[in-house]
Amino acid sequence: MNRRLFLSTLASASLLRAVGETILIKNAKILTVTKGRVDGSLLIRDGKIAEIGASVMAPAGAVTIDAAGGFLMPGIVDCHAHVGADAINEGTISVSSMVRIEDVLAPDDIQIYRGLAAGVTTSNVLHGSANTIGGQCSVVKMRWGKPATQMVFSGAKPGIKFALGENVKRSGSNTNFGATLRYPATRMGVEDVVREAFNDARAYQRQRDEYQTRAGKGERVAPPRRDFKLEPLVEVLEGKRLVHAHCYRSDEILMLLRAAEEFGFKIRTLQHGLEAYKVAKEIAKHGAGVSTFADSWSYKIEAYDAIPYNAALCMKAGVLTSLNTDAPVTQQRHLLQDAAKTQRYGQLTDDEALSLVTINPAKQLMIEDRVGSLEVGKDADIVLTDKHPLSLYTKVQKVFIDGEVYFDREQDVRERSLRAARRKALAEKLKPAAPPAQKKGAR
Amino acid sequence: MRRVLWCFGLVAACALAQPAGSGVLAIRGARIHTVSGPVLASGNVVLRNGLIEAVGANVAIPPEAFVIDGAGLQVYPGLIDSLSTWGLPAAPGRPTGAPNPAPTPVTPAVLEQRIQTLDDGGPEERPSNTSWVRAADLLDPKLPTLAAARNAGYTTAIGFPGTNVFAGQGSAYNVAGSRARQMVIEDGVGQMITLPVRGFGGGFPGSLIGIISYVRQIYADAEHYKAVQALYEKDPRGLPRPPYDRALDGVIASRRLLLPAGRLAEIDRMLRFGQELKQPLVLYGGTEAFRGAALLAAAKVPMLINLRWPEAERDADPFVKESLRVLETRDLAPTGPAELAKAGVKFAFYSGGVERPADLRKAIKKAVDAGLSKEDALKALTLYPAQIFGIDNRLGSLEAGKIANLTVIDGDLFDDRAKLKFTIIDGVKYEPTPEATPESNR
Structure with missing residues (x-):
């Protein structure tokens, strides 16, 4: 009922196929990313990739789509986006670990559709970078038109956003010194906030354990108050929650890795990490991934030393590396181009370049058993393009998530004029009544 | 002359x-x-x-x-205004963007004054929370909004105080009387949650995402408070004394929770949030009720509809193109009540952002013109709000024994040219x- 209702609000409702339909895509150049290129067909059954091969028999009742020599690639995974949410930052405090992106998912955000049109099928929707320890993030599939609960990537490990540097210490805002606004105002203070938060989390953990022990012995003891701020940090300490840390400079990267090691937890990804190439060895040793921009050097002071070789250098040092967008700060439609740029600077192979936006971010989010490459048994999150995806001239033709078509360029183009006409008619209809004409001679 | x-x-x-x-x-x-x-x-x-x-x-x-x-x-x-501020003093405007003033020493007098200033944000450790404040205690029979309400044909309002996240306890009262205490019909009919998104400078919580987390924490604290108090009351010996907390007392005393929801995504979100908090729920707003009727019906949650239908901003930039979805919503919002009636959802109208009570009948007529039957429209102004707030044994219909509140029109209520004759x-x-x-x- 819900689904029908949501769909009915969409112009493209007629396009969406029922879940579970068997689809054969033939005559395609299939870039699996992990297992080389196959020229042939791909079969989707029950929302999963059922078969890939030079010639696949169409089962009875299967819908056949002719790719006409186009390319199939895995749906793009963006490890860092701020799309599809009604609020991004709770910037009033330095530790806002209690806030959850899942609470404010906005399935009607047009950015989701724009991401789809760029071939993005999975996004890690993060809290903003206004504070040292931000909120809990949500990995979503870009299921445009579905309600919020159906956007959530079920089974993805929970995560949390950290942030370091200029945004956090509010550089450039005139409330820096002598401000009553918010601690910290320096990078030293940022480190202190991290340590203090995890000291609190440890104390909370102890308090909880102590209560369990005493209550277990039958003692009469009041239960501790549940603290939604510290619970996710305890999960970080217990390895149950992934840390995605926004950072730029090598010194703050080292600071965070060392602080985490001291408290016995891992940083899963360094987000942006524009100076990661300077400390790639140390990052690899810690086991953190890097999710960076392709270029964007010097767009602010702490990005001064950014270089377009960053992703490639990190990869070569053995760091699990991906490219991200920060969408809508930069656009998800740039991701394939960004991969191509990195290839140009870093002499990467096609598969290495594509892995930056597919299997690597999937690994960083620990969802690589489901998405990130075209392999039998994985979710049918598939992008059909007309040219090689790393070409500047490529256009996304169709996007499947779980075997359902969520974007169809042909239909989108066809409906543009209809939508424009409808908008014009509505604007005309809703135009506020003109003010009453002035009386003759009133002037 | x-x-x-x-x-x-x-x-x-x-x-x-x-x-x-x-x-x-x-x-x-x-x-x-x-x-x-x-x-x-x-x-x-x-x-x-x-x-x-x-x-x-x-x-x-x-x-x-x-x-x-x-x-x-x-x-x-x-007629009943199902979510009102008539007869209540206007909450003082909160200065926006101004830096926080230096902290003043908190003496009991200062604290009391802060609490009285409804928009001040509540006591220190429970910001933006005046859950215990009752509209009935703020009611001022001399305020001109009451006369304006009567002029528009209304006899009763469900008033809610303040603009804090936990805005306070609503009260049902008649819009005429010489003494506030004689006007009150029922006190504490529900707790209203509002979303004062104040950005970075106004203290936690400053965003939608923060407010939702904050409400969740307060409800968890209330559960904890109840548990600790129960334990202590059984036998206080050997246990630390639970602190007095009127913000939590106010939350616990709330009979139902009013959550704001305009868009379909918000209706979906707040229905789930209300279920998570395990509170009897009422949603208010309803701009996209025409899209969310089925969701509300499935959840069996009533909706209060803001009679200020969405419209273009007065000073909107003429060069900014509005999205098709925004235009569709503006076009279809008045069909929401008809869709709710069709889906079997209980709903009531409220004055919301309509500046002049006299304009309310015009706004209601829009819903009738958009397909709502006059019978259902009348119920949404009388029996339904009484049922939603649990006062239908006294109000909402003309039956022997009920309170003598009547609206008498020189013609049809939904003909906006027919004049109000009088109210009783x-x-x-x-x-x-x-x-x-x-x-x-x-």
Whole structure:
């Protein structure tokens, strides 16, 4: 009922196929990313990739789509986006670990559709970078038109956003010194906030354990108050929650890795990490991934030393590396181009370049058993393009998530004029009544 | 002419109220919309001591009654504004963007003053929380919004105080009376949550995402508070004393929770949030109720509909193109009530952002023009709000024994040219006062 209702609000409702339909895509150049290129067909059954091969028999009742020599690639995974949410930052405090992106998912955000049109099928929707320890993030599939609960990537490990540097210490805002606004105002203070938060989390953990022990012995003891701020940090300490840390400079990267090691937890990804190439060895040793921009050097002071070789250098040092967008700060439609740029600077192979936006971010989010490459048994999150995806001239033709078509360029183009006409008619209809004409001679 | 105006002004000043709360009043031969039963083409209503004594086609009119000839008049149960600020002092505007003032030492007097200033944000450790404040305690019978409400045909409001996240306890009250305590019908009918998104400078919580987390934490704290108190009350020996916390007391005392929801995504979100908090739920807003009717029906949650239909911002940039979805919502919002009625969702109208109560009937007519039946529209102004807030044993329909609140129109309520004849509140007749114009004071 819900689904029908949501769909009915969409112009493209007629396009969406029922879940579970068997689809054969033939005559395609299939870039699996992990297992080389196959020229042939791909079969989707029950929302999963059922078969890939030079010639696949169409089962009875299967819908056949002719790719006409186009390319199939895995749906793009963006490890860092701020799309599809009604609020991004709770910037009033330095530790806002209690806030959850899942609470404010906005399935009607047009950015989701724009991401789809760029071939993005999975996004890690993060809290903003206004504070040292931000909120809990949500990995979503870009299921445009579905309600919020159906956007959530079920089974993805929970995560949390950290942030370091200029945004956090509010550089450039005139409330820096002598401000009553918010601690910290320096990078030293940022480190202190991290340590203090995890000291609190440890104390909370102890308090909880102590209560369990005493209550277990039958003692009469009041239960501790549940603290939604510290619970996710305890999960970080217990390895149950992934840390995605926004950072730029090598010194703050080292600071965070060392602080985490001291408290016995891992940083899963360094987000942006524009100076990661300077400390790639140390990052690899810690086991953190890097999710960076392709270029964007010097767009602010702490990005001064950014270089377009960053992703490639990190990869070569053995760091699990991906490219991200920060969408809508930069656009998800740039991701394939960004991969191509990195290839140009870093002499990467096609598969290495594509892995930056597919299997690597999937690994960083620990969802690589489901998405990130075209392999039998994985979710049918598939992008059909007309040219090689790393070409500047490529256009996304169709996007499947779980075997359902969520974007169809042909239909989108066809409906543009209809939508424009409808908008014009509505604007005309809703135009506020003109003010009453002035009386003759009133002037 | 001048003299007529003068008379008019004098009359207006007296508000034309009959001081007859304990008298007997009857309307004879009017068209009567009982709401709970059939419409009587011609019937009588007898009111005694502020209550309805009898309604019917042939009920006898006692000889002592002051009789009003109802020929040509239509009698309705008194209209109810289901989420109102009428009769309540305006919350002081919060300075936006201003840096936080230096902290003042918190003496009891300072704290009390802060609490009284409703928008100040509540006590230190529970920001933006005045959950215990009751609209009934703030009600001021002298405020002009009450007279304006009567002029628009309303007899009752469900008022909510403040603009904090936990805004406070709503109260049901009549919009006329000389003393606030006599106006109140029922106190503590629900807790209203608002979303004052204040950005970075205003203290936690400053965003939608923060407010939701904060509400969740407060409800968890309330559960904890109850558990600790229960343990302590059983036997205080050997246990630390639980602190007194009126912010949590106010949350625990809340009979139902009102959550804001306009867009479909918000309706979906708040329905799930209310279920998570395990509170009896009412949503308010409803801009996209036409998209969310099925969700509300499935959850069996009532919706309060803001009568300020979405419209283009007055100073909107003419070069910014509005999205098709925004335009569609603006076009279809008034069809929401009809969709709710079709889906079997209980709903009621509220004055919301409509600046002049006199414009409310025009706004209601929009919903009727968009397909809502007049019967359902009338229920959304009378019986449904009474049911939603649990006061339908006293209000919401014309039945013997209920409170004598009536709205009497010289024609059809949903014909916005038909004039309001008078309202009866607690058995007292109030004729509409003319619009306040400079002449009326002479």
